[in-house]
Amino acid sequence: MLLLGGYFGYAYLSREKPIPVSVKAADVGTVEAMVANTRAGSVKARRRAMLAPAVGGRIATLSVQKGDEVEAGQLLISLWNKDLEAELDHARKQAAVADATAREACLMADHAGRQAERQTELWKKRSTSESSYEEAVAEAAAGRAACLAAEAQRAVGRARIDVASAMVERTIILAPFAGIVAEVNGEVGEFVTPSPPGIPTLPVVDLINMDSLYVAAPIDEIDAAQIRPGMETRITLDAFPQRVFLGKTRSISPYVLEQAKQARTVEIEVDFLAPMEDVNLLVGYSADVEIILEARSQVVRIPSESLLRDGHVYIFNPATGRLEYRKTKAGLGNWQFTEILEGVAAGEQVVTTIDREGLAGGVAAAIDRQEDQAAEK
Structure with a gap:
């Protein structure tokens, strides 16, 4: 009896202990390669603009604050520019004088031209002297030249307006597009300067289009x-x-x-x-x-964590309580799911805890319910 009891005790203590594993069933779904x-x-x-004036100067007008919504072309900031405004006004008045002078010169040129035509007809009929004829023709030519010079001076006057206007525009910041003012760095009366080449500085206005x-x-x-x-x-x-x-x-x-x-x-x-x-x-x-x-839909997939580097997986057989080391053919995959082309059928239970010591084909295993429940949570 003692020998028989010892035999059964030894058999009980030396029996194979199943390895606790976590499993997930292969299912049918979508797998994406990403x-x-x-x-x-x-x-x-x-569309984001770090706006600053093209020239340095003192802020005269600050039309926006942080968080304001603005439309394209709206005035954001202007520097003190009364001297430039005066130059622009002066250029406009000079241009007006040039326009009037050009009109006068061209009217006189037209008159001189008609006079030259009359003197030419009289000269052909020998009804005027040669000196009067030549004088009329010369005055007509001089009138045309004076008209052209006056027209050129008019163009110079308009160019001066453009130059003066551009100088004024350099002291004004308009919104290049609709957006929200993200930052305003400056107050009325403060002096601001443009960023030197290669040295970024804070913009006076940071404008962002949120669309x-x-x-x-x-x-x-x-x-x-x-x-x-x-x-x-x-x-x-x-x-x-x-x-x-x-x-x-x-x-x-x-x-x-x-x-x-x-x-x-x-x-x-x-x-x-x-x-x-x-x-x-x-x-x-x-x-x-x-x-x-x-992406592929309606394919057999398993958790990517269950796939070994050599392409095998461990399948848990609930009927025998043992593992099967099975070769698979994988398709698309990502960190979550891998498509299985061959080797695993939908519903079969694959082992996800592949780092457990002792895993091998044919060994006894048992599902670790506590770990599976923790993973689901």
């Missing part, structure tokens, strides 16, 4: 070659974690961006497909994009 940005992208405005927002995101150089304009894209924003926005790739940068201690990336631009009327979308929001390269 690429995503390597670092966070940003929401940007396609032209898009996402700029860096894509690894390895993935960039697969992207084309017009591809469907999913956009997620940290500010709206529960929403996914649809987009479409607009452009791919023609060069690779190199930055120290960072992977080489290519910047892409993605446009939002739908108007963002119900979302307070702001420039500068961090954004992530998923570009859909290819």
Whole structure:
């Protein structure tokens, strides 16, 4: 009896212990091949202007404040320019004098021309002296020359108006497009200067058009070659974690961006497909994009985490309580799902905890219910 009891005790203690594993059933659904940005992208405005006057001067008029909505062509700021306005007025008056002088000279030229024609007819009939004839012809020619000179002087006067007007315009900032004033750096009476070449300074007015927002995101150089304009894209924003926005790739940068201690990336631009009327979308929001390269629906798929590097999977057989090491043929895949062309049928349970020690074909296994419930949560 003691020997028999010892035998059964040894058999009980040395029995095979099943390995606890987590499983998920292969199902039928959609699998997408996609690429995503390597670092966070940003929401940007396609039309954004950092405005500053072309010349330095003291702010005389500040017509907008931060947050104001403006229309294209609206006055934003003007510098003190009374001296330039006076020069413009002077140029206009000089031009008026030149116009009057030109009209007078040309009228006199017409009169002299008619006189020359009459003297020519009389000369042909020998009814006037040669000196009177020659004098009339010379006066007509001089009149035409004076008219041309006066017309040229009129053109000079108009050019002076253009020059003076351009100088005045350099002291005025008008909105180049409709938008929202994001920043105003300056107050009435303060002196502002334009940015020196190559040295960026704060703009006097930062204007943003909120109807032209898009996402700029860096894509690894390895993935960039697969992207084309017009591809469907999913956009997620940290500010709206529960929403996914649809987009479409607009452009791919023609060069690779190199930055120290960072992977080489290519910047892409993605446009939002739908108007963002119900979302307070702001420039500068961090954004992530998923570009859909290819999609297949109604295919057998398994969690990508269950696929081994050699293309095999572990199948749990509930009837025997053992694992099967099975070869598969994979199709499209992403971080979540992989399409299975051969080797796994819908409904079969694949092991997702492939890093468990002792996994092999034919070993006993048991489903870890607690871990599966935690994963579902």
